[in-house]
Amino acid sequence: xxxxxxxxxxxxxxxxxxxxxxxxxxxxxxxxxxxxxxxxxxxxxxxxxxxxxxxxxxxxxxxxxxxxxxxxxxxxxxxxxxxxxxxxxxxxxxxxxxxxxxxxxxxxxxxxxxxxxxxxxxxxxxxxxxxxxxxxxxxxxxxxxxxxxxxxxxxxxxxxxxxxxxxxxxxxxxxxxxxxxxxxxxxxxxxxxxxxxxxxxxxxxxxxxxxxxxxxxxxxxxxxxxxxxxxxxxxxxxxxxxxxxxxxxxxxxxxxxxxxxxxxxxxxxxxxxxxxxxxxxxxxxxxxxxxxxxxxxxxxxxxxxxxxxxxxxxxxxxxxxxxxxxxxxxxxxxxxxxxxxxxxxxxxxxxxxxxxxxxxxxxxxxxxxxxxxxxxxxxxxxxxxxxxxxxxxxxxxxxxxxxxxxxxxxxxxxxxxxxxxxxxxxxxxxxxxxxxxxxxxxxxxxxxxxxxxxxxxxxxxxxxxxxxxxxxxxxxxxxxxxxxxxxxxx
Amino acid sequence: xxxxxxxxxxxxxxxxxxxxxxxxxxxxxxxxxxxxxxxxxxxxxxxxxxxxxxxxxxxxxxxxxxxxxxxxxxxxxxxxxxxxxxxxxxxxxxxxxxxxxxxxxxxxxxxxxxxxxxxxxxxxxxxxxxxxxxxxxxxxxxxxxxxxxxxxxxxxxxxxxxxxxxxxxxxxxxxxxxxx
Amino acid sequence: xxxxxxxxxxxxxxxxxxxxxxxxxxxxxxxxxxxxxxxxxxxxxxxxxxxxxxxxxxxxxxxxxxxxxxxxxxxxxxxxxxxxxxxxxxxxxxxxxxxxxxxxxxxxxxxxxxxxxxxxxx
Numbered sequence: 001x002x003x004x005x006x007x008x009x010x011x012x013x014x015x016x017x018x019x020x021x022x023x024x025x026x027x028x029x030x031x032x033x034x035x036x037x038x039x040x041x042x043x044x045x046x047x048x049x050x051x052x053x054x055x056x057x058x059x060x061x062x063x064x065x066x067x068x069x070x071x072x073x074x075x076x077x078x079x080x081x082x083x084x085x086x087x088x089x090x091x092x093x094x095x096x097x098x099x100x101x102x103x104x105x106x107x108x109x110x111x112x113x114x115x116x117x118x119x120x121x122x123x124x125x126x127x128x129x130x131x132x133x134x135x136x137x138x139x140x141x142x143x144x145x146x147x148x149x150x151x152x153x154x155x156x157x158x159x160x161x162x163x164x165x166x167x168x169x170x171x172x173x174x175x176x177x178x179x180x181x182x183x184x185x186x187x188x189x190x191x192x193x194x195x196x197x198x199x200x201x202x203x204x205x206x207x208x209x210x211x212x213x214x215x216x217x218x219x220x221x222x223x224x225x226x227x228x229x230x231x232x233x234x235x236x237x238x239x240x241x242x243x244x245x246x247x248x249x250x251x252x253x254x255x256x257x258x259x260x261x262x263x264x265x266x267x268x269x270x271x272x273x274x275x276x277x278x279x280x281x282x283x284x285x286x287x288x289x290x291x292x293x294x295x296x297x298x299x300x301x302x303x304x305x306x307x308x309x310x311x312x313x314x315x316x317x318x319x320x321x322x323x324x325x326x327x328x329x330x331x332x333x334x335x336x337x338x339x340x341x342x343x344x345x346x347x348x349x350x351x352x353x354x355x356x357x358x359x360x361x362x363x364x365x366x367x368x369x370x371x372x373x374x375x376x377x378x379x380x381x382x383x384x385x386x387x388x389x390x391x392x393x394x395x396x397x398x399x400x401x402x403x404x405x406x407x408x409x410x411x412x413x414x415x416x417x418x419x420x421x422x423x424x425x426x427x428x429x430x431x432x433x434x435x436x437x438x439x440x441x442x443x444x445x446x447x448x449x450x451x452x453x454x455x456x457x458x459x460x461x462x463x464x465x466x467x468x469x470x471x472x473x474x475x476x477x478x479x480x481x482x483x484x485x486x487x488x489x490x
Numbered sequence: 491x492x493x494x495x496x497x498x499x500x501x502x503x504x505x506x507x508x509x510x511x512x513x514x515x516x517x518x519x520x521x522x523x524x525x526x527x528x529x530x531x532x533x534x535x536x537x538x539x540x541x542x543x544x545x546x547x548x549x550x551x552x553x554x555x556x557x558x559x560x561x562x563x564x565x566x567x568x569x570x571x572x573x574x575x576x577x578x579x580x581x582x583x584x585x586x587x588x589x590x591x592x593x594x595x596x597x598x599x600x601x602x603x604x605x606x607x608x609x610x611x612x613x614x615x616x617x618x619x620x621x622x623x624x625x626x627x628x629x630x631x632x633x634x635x636x637x638x639x640x641x642x643x644x645x646x647x648x649x650x651x652x653x654x655x656x657x658x659x660x661x662x663x664x665x666x667x668x669x670x
Numbered sequence: 671x672x673x674x675x676x677x678x679x680x681x682x683x684x685x686x687x688x689x690x691x692x693x694x695x696x697x698x699x700x701x702x703x704x705x706x707x708x709x710x711x712x713x714x715x716x717x718x719x720x721x722x723x724x725x726x727x728x729x730x731x732x733x734x735x736x737x738x739x740x741x742x743x744x745x746x747x748x749x750x751x752x753x754x755x756x757x758x759x760x761x762x763x764x765x766x767x768x769x770x771x772x773x774x775x776x777x778x779x780x781x782x783x784x785x786x787x788x789x790x791x792x
Binding site for chain 1: 594595597598601638639640641642643644647648650651653654655657658660661662
């Protein structure tokens with residue numbers, strides 16, 4: 001019996017291993033820590049995520065892969081693109097833990113399983129950005145989604161939480177099956193699932209390749225909640241526990257876009273003539289549906305759900321631009337970074353107002369917040385401005401880069417659609433600000449220290465991205481270049 | 491020729507039972523028809539010379555998933571005997587979508603018609619797919635699953651996925667404190 | 671093309687055929703050949719005692735569902751174990767290591783379920 005030392009480079013996938021292993025560590029910890037001491041779970045989770053974050057930042061600039069099949073390309077790649085996205089995912093995880101601690105306690109959901117599922121979901125997201133093989137993309141997608149299905153139903157037996165989990169699960173499973181069908185057709189037409197090899201062979205795959213691409217678009221569009229595949233989003237976002245809504249509005253969306261960018265830009269650019277108009281069409285529809293329907297929502301969680309649909313549309317613009325513009329991918333990356341801070345910050349404020357589960361989430365509950373909690377109201381107003389895209393905010397910088405990339409890629413009309421819908425979005429975002437400052441109202445606000453810290457940090461980050469976007473965009477550009485080079489190198 | 495006939499019979503069996511699944515008014519009978527349909531799919535795998543997959547289909551789908559579906563029906567009060575109409579207000583739209591999807595797929599597949607040894611499917615014309623993998627031997631599959639130059643990473647991730655599903659199953663089916 | 675394939679699976683087809691045949695034949699035989707003398711008493715649910723109250727089928731307790739889910743997961747795990755077991759000598763220590771990682775994750779889940787008390791019936 002011979003022992004072949006496998007040529008693995010586990011060090012570069014260490015961040016994912018840490019996050020996955022930490023989930024298992026939490027399971028093991030249940031054996032040793034008595035049930036009364038429940039407060040360990042969030043802090044232990046946080047420790048794992050921070051360790052993984054440090055490790056990830058250390059990998060900045062690394063470009064390589066591991067788990068290479070014979071005569072093929074590595075299944076897992078670590079380049080700046082993956083590292084940049086992993087930083088986003090880990091930050092999402094950390095901020096979600098921060099906003100969850102107190103919320104879970106006051107809603108009676110404080111169980112360690114929440115954090116285990118959170119960690120597994122984060123590891124799935126990280127793999128989405130690193131996967132260089134369609135099989136791995138699919139497994140990562142499932143690892144991301146399955147914990148989210150459970151988490152959105154975590155508040156059962158509340159009917160709306162159960163409804164949320166049910167709808168998310170059914171539609172998620174349905175979209176996954178379409179996605180798998182797309183993978184199968186890709187394999188059928190090219191004989192491989194490895195992205196670089198798909199790139200070499202897709203051009204003579206003919207109609208089969210196009211149908212496969214269409215199915216992949218549908219699968220991703222479901223995951224990132226783009227119209228016309230967005231139907232599940234409002235109900236799921238409204239019914240799920242608010243911390244879970246915050247987590248999936250950022251994590252699942254960015255995860256979906258991570259794999260979408262990798263697959264479409266690194267493997268399918270030759271079919272760009274076919275999929276760019278399709279993605280642009282989806283983006284247009286998403287922008288219009290998301291922004292227009294958001295106007296009539298009386299519930300802030302539903303409004304933010306439609307808002308997140310709309311933001312998927314803006315990122316879609318960048319995806320559509322990424323074939324013909326060198327800055328398309330980096331604009332998407334920057335946009336997602338800004339969206340992370342802004343959206344999680346806004347949800348943190350929503351959680352502060354949700355004194356009991358499902359109460360305090362109507363827009364009317366925001367009346368008079370400016371007088372009751374001036375700092376919280378100021379932060380919320382700032383987040384709303386950032387989501388609208390008013391300078392100087394991260395949201396503005398993100399939209400600026402996205403529209404510029406679209407114009408570079410000869411998609412001027414798409415940029416115009418983006419600008420017009422941004423103006424429309426101002427109506428419902430600024431109404432929150434209006435309600436906060438122009439009315440009197442009362443209502444309980446629960447803001448503990450971790451929540452206040454989260455709001456402050458995210459507001460600060462949004463401000464930094466708004467005032468000094470340059471260095472961060474350069475970072476995103478470094479991250480994007482690797483992907484483009486891979487395309488050139490084959 | 492014999493294979494053609496067997497294929498047509500197995501496909502007919504799969505399709506007819508599948509139609510029963512979606513049109514039957516009794517959910518429990520629909521679940522039983524679903525098991526039969528799974529059996530037909532296993533037969534199709536056999537015809538594709540994927541014996542291991544057929545066995546896995548029998549064990550997992552008929553042996554476990556169907557049982558779970560039947561348990562779920564029995565868990566729900568009155569679902570055993572209730573007769574529900576399988577049609578709702580959107581069935582026309584659903585049928586339309588299905589027909590369009592079928593037309594697209596059929597159109598794409600029709601391009602490969604007629605199948606001759608020269609125009610075999612694109613998959614077979616790729617040199618990298620070794621004959622042993624196409625033959626689907628179990629030993630080859632085992633090698634692929636645990637080798638670092640094959641699919642070891644998806645394999646390990648699959649186990650993490652199962653672990654997450656395990657936690658999820660316990661979370662959704664565990665009595666809350668107030669129920670106990 | 672190759673009828674070899676069909677011949678390989680012929681025994682299974684024959685077995686299935688016999689099973690189906692018997693399963694259909696026996697009930698049909700007993701229905702058609704057995705004597706039937708129905709009376710009102712015989713057709714009522716109980717010949718003696720109370721008339722039944724409510725449905726005979728009760729709602730199944732949720733613990734059955736938990737066990738069924740665990741069974742699916744074990745099933746999938748075992749299925750994945752088979753291809754490795756078929757040729758584990760050829761796969762060597764490295765294959766063993768890969769499988770041990772897989773099994774460790776799986777057994778951790780088992781142990782956790784046990785600790786949670788899911789396997790206790792009452």
